[in-house]
Amino acid sequence: MKENEKPEKGNQIIEEAAQAEYKYGFVTDIETEVIPKGLDEDVVRRISALKGEPEWLLEFRLKAYRYWLTLKAPTWGHVHVPEIDYQDISYYAAPRQKKAGEKKEIDPELKKTFDKLGIPLEEQLRLSGMAVDAVMDSVSVKTTYRERLAELGVIFCSISEAVKDYPDLVRKYLGKVVPYTDNFYAALNSAVFSDGSFVYIPKGVRCPMELSTYFRINAAQTGQFERTLIVADDDAYVSYLEGCTAPMRDENQLHAAIVEIIVEDRAEVKYSTVQNWYPGDKDGKGGIYNLVTKRGLCRGDHSKLSWTQVETGSAITWKYPSCVLKGDHSVGEFYSVALTNNWQEADTGTKMIHLGKNSTSTIVSKGISAGHSQNSYRGMVKIAPKATGCRNFTQCDSLLLSDTSGAHTFPVIEVGNDTSVVEHEATTSKINEDQIFYCNQRGIPTEDAVGLIVNGYAKEVMSKLPMEFAVEAQKLLSISLEGSVG
Amino acid sequence: MLIIKDLQASIEDKQILKGINLTVKPGEVHAIMGPNGSGKSTLSAVLTGNPAYTVTGGSVEFYGKDLLALSPEDRAHEGLFLSFQYPVEIPGVSMVNFMRTALNEKRKYFGQEPLSAADFLKLMREKRSIVQLDNKLASRAVNEGFSGGEKKRNEIFQMAMLEPKLSILDETDSGLDIDALRIVASGVNTLKSKENATIVITHYQRLLDYIKPDFVHVLYKGRIVMSAGPELALELEDKGYDWIKEQVDSQQ
Numbered sequence: 001m002k003e004n005e006k007p008e009k010g011n012q013i014i015e016e017a018a019q020a021e022y023k024y025g026f027v028t029d030i031e032t033e034v035i036p037k038g039l040d041e042d043v044v045r046r047i048s049a050l051k052g053e054p055e056w057l058l059e060f061r062l063k064a065y066r067y068w069l070t071l072k073a074p075t076w077g078h079v080h081v082p083e084i085d086y087q088d089i090s091y092y093a094a095p096r097q098k099k100a101g102e103k104k105e106i107d108p109e110l111k112k113t114f115d116k117l118g119i120p121l122e123e124q125l126r127l128s129g130m131a132v133d134a135v136m137d138s139v140s141v142k143t144t145y146r147e148r149l150a151e152l153g154v155i156f157c158s159i160s161e162a163v164k165d166y167p168d169l170v171r172k173y174l175g176k177v178v179p180y181t182d183n184f185y186a187a188l189n190s191a192v193f194s195d196g197s198f199v200y201i202p203k204g205v206r207c208p209m210e211l212s213t214y215f216r217i218n219a220a221q222t223g224q225f226e227r228t229l230i231v232a233d234d235d236a237y238v239s240y241l242e243g244c245t246a247p248m249r250d251e252n253q254l255h256a257a258i259v260e261i262i263v264e265d266r267a268e269v270k271y272s273t274v275q276n277w278y279p280g281d282k283d284g285k286g287g288i289y290n291l292v293t294k295r296g297l298c299r300g301d302h303s304k305l306s307w308t309q310v311e312t313g314s315a316i317t318w319k320y321p322s323c324v325l326k327g328d329h330s331v332g333e334f335y336s337v338a339l340t341n342n343w344q345e346a347d348t349g350t351k352m353i354h355l356g357k358n359s360t361s362t363i364v365s366k367g368i369s370a371g372h373s374q375n376s377y378r379g380m381v382k383i384a385p386k387a388t389g390c391r392n393f394t395q396c397d398s399l400l401l402s403d404t405s406g407a408h409t410f411p412v413i414e415v416g417n418d419t420s421v422v423e424h425e426a427t428t429s430k431i432n433e434d435q436i437f438y439c440n441q442r443g444i445p446t447e448d449a450v451g452l453i454v455n456g457y458a459k460e461v462m463s464k465l466p467m468e469f470a471v472e473a474q475k476l477l478s479i480s481l482e483g484s485v486g
Numbered sequence: 487m488l489i490i491k492d493l494q495a496s497i498e499d500k501q502i503l504k505g506i507n508l509t510v511k512p513g514e515v516h517a518i519m520g521p522n523g524s525g526k527s528t529l530s531a532v533l534t535g536n537p538a539y540t541v542t543g544g545s546v547e548f549y550g551k552d553l554l555a556l557s558p559e560d561r562a563h564e565g566l567f568l569s570f571q572y573p574v575e576i577p578g579v580s581m582v583n584f585m586r587t588a589l590n591e592k593r594k595y596f597g598q599e600p601l602s603a604a605d606f607l608k609l610m611r612e613k614r615s616i617v618q619l620d621n622k623l624a625s626r627a628v629n630e631g632f633s634g635g636e637k638k639r640n641e642i643f644q645m646a647m648l649e650p651k652l653s654i655l656d657e658t659d660s661g662l663d664i665d666a667l668r669i670v671a672s673g674v675n676t677l678k679s680k681e682n683a684t685i686v687i688t689h690y691q692r693l694l695d696y697i698k699p700d701f702v703h704v705l706y707k708g709r710i711v712m713s714a715g716p717e718l719a720l721e722l723e724d725k726g727y728d729w730i731k732e733q734v735d736s737q738q
Contacts, residue, residue: 105642438570438574439588440569441534441562443559443591443595443648444587445559448587453576456628
């Protein structure tokens with residue numbers, strides 16, 4: 001970042017912070033095809049049929065569904081997920097585009113929605129090279145820059161299209177990192193997943209632009225079950241971004257996604273998330289349940305996977321973007337800022353599973369709790385007996401902004417040999433009155449001072465985000481703190 | 487510009503200020519001296535609105551306004567500046583971002599447009615030189631990893647940026663070596679004008695060799711017990727505070 005860009009931003013952020021609370025809470029008035037509520041094998045078959053899927057994928061879904069029936073929702077998280085009536089949710093909602101059939105043209109109402117979210121879908125309007133896959137409810141609405149990327153052999157499309165156009169690739173990788181047997185929500189997702197993005201970067205290609213998927217929930221009483229699959233072949237590189245918002249509603253909505261990433265020899269994937277699902281109102285009414293399984297497999301030697309997440313949204317967050325470091329000298333990173341306010345609950349962290357020799361991992365987690373919220377870091381660092389010479393560094397900080405919020409840490413460390421080194425540092429602090437007064441004395445009001453201090457606290461993580469996202473994320477932190485200081 | 491009448495204040499029910507009277511006019515430099523625990527820093531904290539202290543009596547008028555009724559940030563906007571004895575560190579917040587925010591808040595208060603990035607950086611360069619603060623320091627996080635001397639220079643740099651009408655320097659000389667002291671003092675003297683005023687809170691005469699006061703006040707047990715010209719500071723340096731303490735204590 002250049003020196004002269006920083007103050008510009010600082011100021012914007014504060015301007016924004018002074019304004020409204022959740023500004024993505026609108027609903028798009030568009031005709032939506034929603035299948036009736038409820039879940040059984042017929043519904044799974046119907047979703048598969050609606051998407052025109054091959055037999056093998058239907059089989060995959062059905063196996064997952066049958067397995068899911070045998071499972072119970074996990075209760076070990078430090079969150080209170082109420083009993084969800086899975087028969088009271090609709091599992092497929094597709095905005096009906098007026099010009100169906102003509103793929104190039106997008107419904108003006110949808111275009112307007114994404115414009116409003118700051119995601120213009122016309123390629124010429126994009127400020128910088130960033131390709132976008134826009135997903136509304138259960139379907140991908142539009143993917144930009146596909147052709148240009150295709151010239152390099154990069155595949156970037158919705159997973160539904162990938163199933164049709166690149167069935168062998170999808171079949172080769174789908175469910176290999178997160179099998180449907182992984183956990184309750186992963187099984188559910190595998191049975192009913194709708195859309196999401198598919199990325200394939202061929203050998204030796206450095207993807208020239210950021211790829212991003214923007215997830216939007218619009219329809220009421222539906223769940224979103226997206227599925228993303230990213231494959232970076234030998235020596236490839238890609239930076240991928242994910243953003244999400246939803247309307248403000250009094251009832252809770254379920255979002256249970258799976259992200260799988262495969263990184264081959266010497267390849268590198270950067271995965272960044274700014275999660276801003278509707279968090280519920282200040283009394284804890286409504287909001288998204290964000291119950292997500294994200295995992296990457298660093299299969300190749302010298303491969304690298306880096307997760308960066310800024311979590312400010314959702315009533316409940318339950319997610320642990322993880323790295324399985326199978327390749328020798330592979331590298332896993334997890335940088336996280338999780339901010340909870342009002343009655344939000346977040347239980348998030350990572351797993352670093354070291355299987356390859358000399359693999360290294362870094363975990364930097366910054367939790368910020370305000371209001372009555374509960375914020376937990378849960379992490380596992382596991383070094384297999386044969387994985388010699390591994391290193392992990394974990395830094396886990398919590399910042400409390402109120403007396404009524406909670407910060408919790410649940411680290412697990414298992415080291416299977418004596419040539420590996422694991423370091424864990426943790427701090428918990430309260431926001432410092434002296435810092436606030438110092439800002440006040442220089443003319444900065446308390447609310448803005450808190451925004452500054454919190455952004456400073458999170459800077460180490462924010463600096464890992466791609467530039468455009470970093471600005472967004474900084475604003476978001478300030479906005480999410482609205483009214484948190486009395 | 488500043489009229490303090492019978493100001494009383496406490497912290498956690500402990501009465502610290504027991505009736506301060508002081509008038510400051512533009513162009514003046516006032517030194518407030520006194521033994522440890524006499525209430526010097528409390529006075530600066532109360533004037534700037536530190537919420538840890540409770541005002542229990544008296545009044546403070548600043549350019550005709552009731553200073554005590556204003557929020558700390560509005561007091562700053564009105565032209566009150568405190569150079570802290572112990573400037574806090576704000577990790578991750580760059581000085582550039584911090585100062586820009588502060589300056590633009592002030593501009594907003596007076597209905598002015600925010601300063602453009604280019605103008606702001608130009609201003610920073612200009613003001614930085616007053617206290618010989620190098621560019622790297624200004625782009626680092628607020629006070630983070632600064633040496634004692636750098637922190638104090640940084641305070642005077644902020645003072646230069648915000649152009650206050652009344653600056654309170656709270657023990658600015660503490661922890662400074664002689665070179666840093668010279669730089670800080672020369673910065674303060676450069677910023678001095680007929681329109682602004684300075685209150686120098688200090689323990690020792692040393693700083694007053696560099697920043698010449700017009701008035702010297704001795705604060706003891708929450709009251710100003712003696713006021714005189716600059717010669718008083720020299721006398722205190724020579725004789726210490728004991729003779730004043732005895733004088734005051736015997737009167738009680």
